[in-house]
Structures are given as structure tokens and as C-alpha cells.
Amino acid sequence: MSNSSYTLLKNSPDKLDVDISVKEPTTSSTMNASNDGLQKRYTQIAIAVILYWFVSITMVFLNKYLLSSNDVKLDAPLFITWYQCIITVGICAVLGNLNKRVGLFSKFPTFKIDLKIARDVLPLSVMFVAMITFNNLTLKHLTVSFYMVGRSLTTVANVLFTYLMLGQKTSYKALGCCGLIIAGFFLGIDQENALGTLSMFGAICGIASSVFVALNAIYTTRCLPCVDNNVWRLCLYNNFNACILFLPLMLIFGEVSPVFNYSKLFSLPFWFAMTMAGVLGFSMGYVTGYQIQMTSPLTHNVSGTAKSYVQTLLAVVIYSETKTALWWISNLFVLGGSGLFAHVRAKEMKRNHNGNNNSGSNSSTLPK
Numbered sequence: 001m002s003n004s005s006y007t008l009l010k011n012s013p014d015k016l017d018v019d020i021s022v023k024e025p026t027t028s029s030t031m032n033a034s035n036d037g038l039q040k041r042y043t044q045i046a047i048a049v050i051l052y053w054f055v056s057i058t059m060v061f062l063n064k065y066l067l068s069s070n071d072v073k074l075d076a077p078l079f080i081t082w083y084q085c086i087i088t089v090g091i092c093a094v095l096g097n098l099n100k101r102v103g104l105f106s107k108f109p110t111f112k113i114d115l116k117i118a119r120d121v122l123p124l125s126v127m128f129v130a131m132i133t134f135n136n137l138t139l140k141h142l143t144v145s146f147y148m149v150g151r152s153l154t155t156v157a158n159v160l161f162t163y164l165m166l167g168q169k170t171s172y173k174a175l176g177c178c179g180l181i182i183a184g185f186f187l188g189i190d191q192e193n194a195l196g197t198l199s200m201f202g203a204i205c206g207i208a209s210s211v212f213v214a215l216n217a218i219y220t221t222r223c224l225p226c227v228d229n230n231v232w233r234l235c236l237y238n239n240f241n242a243c244i245l246f247l248p249l250m251l252i253f254g255e256v257s258p259v260f261n262y263s264k265l266f267s268l269p270f271w272f273a274m275t276m277a278g279v280l281g282f283s284m285g286y287v288t289g290y291q292i293q294m295t296s297p298l299t300h301n302v303s304g305t306a307k308s309y310v311q312t313l314l315a316v317v318i319y320s321e322t323k324t325a326l327w328w329i330s331n332l333f334v335l336g337g338s339g340l341f342a343h344v345r346a347k348e349m350k351r352n353h354n355g356n357n358n359s360g361s362n363s364s365t366l367p368k
Contacts, residue, residue: 038350048294052287053307059280060144060311061318066273067140074262076255077136080274082246087278088239092232109233118237120226124219125241131216132242133249134209141202144315145323148308149188150206152181152334155341157214165218171348177341184333191327217300220292231289235282299345306342309335 066072066080074080096111135151142150156178162168170178192198220234227233250256264270292300312331316323 045294048291049303052291055283055287056307057311059284062277064139064144076258077140078246078250079255079259081132081136083274084278084281085239085242088282091282092236118241121223121237122241124223125238127212127216127219128238129242129245131212134205137205138202138209141199145312145321146192148312149334151209152185153210154213155181157210161214161218174341174344177337180337181334184330188330191324191330217292231286234289235286306338
């Protein structure tokens with residue numbers, strides 16, 4: 001785990017409450033307390049992952065409906081994403097104004113836009129806009145069932161960028177897992193092409209999406225201190241900046257005319273689906289930041305890949321698709337590589353945790 005990730009966990013309100021400053025050598029009760037703290041930590045991580053999975057899977061299927069279904073037929077992916085950001089900012093404003101009136105929202109920060117903080121968060125917002133743009137383009141041009149493999153290089157990209165930007169080295173075992181993921185990606189591309197359902201543009205967008213998902217996770221850890229490690233405030237500023245950044249993009253890519261000429265522009269079912277996607281977008285912003293805060297950028301991306309495999313199974317069943325044996329093997333390569341990677345990282349996390357406890361115990365017995 002990177003130094004910035006350790007700083008994030010240290011500043012988290014749910015960090016481990018383990019006292020290592022003792023005056024005596026480590027006893028069994030001290031070790032039990034340490035193990036209980038680690039178990040509590042794993043429980044918090046599990047809750048964060050479950051929330052992320054539910055919101056993310058629901059949002060993917062709804063976005064697929066908005067982006068490429070025969071019912072909608074609106075070729076404006078940037079506009080759809082921009083509206084979701086607008087809804088997110090609106091929800092932040094409502095909850096921020098209710099925080100002193102409703103106890104449930106008491107921990108939600110008061111709605112306020114500080115332009116200095118918005119500027120500090122801007123690098124993350126640029127990554128965020130690129131990430132969700134390429135995510136939606138990938139989803140628009142690839143099937144939901146292939147969406148996981150199309151974006152499976154996220155873990156590989158995260159390993160690369162955490163080394164280049166954070167100086168964090170990855171073990172050879174973890175790198176071997178990345179090799180398995182890469183093999184699954186190229187086998188999946190080959191099989192999707194053989195089935196006649198591959199969009200090369202969609203595949204390229206998938207690679208770009210993987211890069212920006214990894215960069216977004218890293219920049220999230222960097223920008224959280226700008227908002228006092230508050231994921232709600234980060235969500236607000238990130239989407240506020242995105243609302244502005246999307247405006248010139250919609251003009252450049254010519255989405256203004258298709259939107260104003262859209263036949264269902266005043267259809268209530270269309271705006272209901274759009275608004276629900278925005279609500280999920282708000283929830284996604286929180287559960288993503290929360291999962292990163294509870295784990296690390298690398299573990300967040302591994303969780304996202306595993307979630308996508310369940311999503312793949314659902315898509316094959318829902319859309320009644322037929323896949324080849326090698327197509328499924330490519331998915332197993334990606335899932336297996338991601339699962340093994342998560343296992344390796346979990347062992348490293350536990351080893352570092354125990355090492356910190358032993359170091360603290362030993363240092364407490366040294367003469368002054």
C-alpha cells in the first residue's frame with residue numbers, strides 16, 4: 001500500500017483503534033485486541049464492497065438502457081453523463097441544507113462552494129470526467145457481458161501508475177497475476193471478434209477507461225485531504241467541476257443539436273430514468289470514495305473487476321446471449337488474475353499490519 005494510502009487510512013474516522021504504546025512486552029490479550037481490530041477492519045471493508053457492488057451493477061444496466069436501447073435512441077452520451085452530475089450536485093445541495101434540521105443528515109457537510117477547494121480538486125475532476133466519458137463510450141459500443149473484459153486492464157494500469165506516480169513497487173507474485181489478466185483481455189478480444197460482436201472503437205475506449213479509472217483512484221487519495229478526508233465534500237466538488245468541464249465537450253462533439261431535436265425531450269419516463277441514473281451517480285460517487293478510503297486504490301480496482309464478473313453473468317442471462325468456451329475462459333483468466341491479486345494484496349496488508357504491531361511493541365521496551 002502506498003504512503004498516501006496509509007495516510008488516508010490513518011486519518012479515517014473508522015481506522016483501527018489499536019494501542020501499541022505499551023510498557024510491557026506483547027501479551028496474549030494485546031494480540032487478541034489487535035486481531036479484533038483487524039477483524040473490525042475487514043468487516044468495514046466488506047460493507048464498503050457490498051454497497052459498491054449493488055450501486056454499480058444497477059447503474060451499469062440503467063446506463064446501458066439510456067445509451068443504446070431502442071427505447072431511448074439518444075446519441076448524446078456526454079449530455080446523459082452531464083445531467084447525472086447535475087443531479088448529484090443538486091442532491092448535495094438539498095442534503096447540505098438539511099444537515100442541521102434532520103439528524104440523519106447531521107454528518108453531511110453544509111452546502112458551500114469554495115472556489116479555492118474546487119481548484120485544488122480540479123486535477124481529480126479532469127480524471128473523473130475522462131473516466132466516466134470513456135466508461136460510457138465503452139458501455140455504449142460494447143455489450144454489458146463484455147464490459148468487464150473490455151475494462152479489465154484497470155488493475156494493470158493501477159500497478160503501473162502507483163509505481164510511476166507514488167513510487168510503490170509491486171511484488172513478483174502480484175505482477176504474475178497481472179500477466180494472467182492481460183492474457184484474459186486479449187483472449188476475450190479475440191473471441192468477441194470471432195462472435196462478430198466486437199467494436200474496435202469500444203475496445204480502445206475500454207483501454208482508455210482502464211487508464212483513467214486507475215488515475216482517478218490515485219488522485220482520489222491525493223485530493224481527499226483537501227476536503228478533510230470527507231467523501232461527501234469530495235463528491236460535491238468533483239461533480240461541480242465536472243458540470244462545468246462537460247459543457248465545452250458537448251459543444252465540441254456536437255451533442256447540442258441532437259438533444260434539442262430529441263423526440264422524447266419532454267417525456268416523463270425518459271426524465272425519470274435520467275434522474276434515477278443521476279441518483280445512482282450520486283450514490284456511486286460516495287460508495288467509490290468510501291471503498292477507496294476503507295481499502296486502497298489497488299484493492300478498489302480489484303473489487304470493481306470482481307463485481308463486473310457477476311455483472312457479466314447477469315448480462316448473459318438477461319440478454320439471452322450465447323458465448324464460446326474460450327470466451328468464458330477469458331473471463332475466468334481475468335477473474336482468476338484479479339482474485340489472486342486480491343489474495344496477494346490481502347496477505348501483504350496483514351503482514352504489514354502485524355509488522356507495525358511488533359515494531360511498536362519492541363520500541364516500547366527500549367530504554368530511554
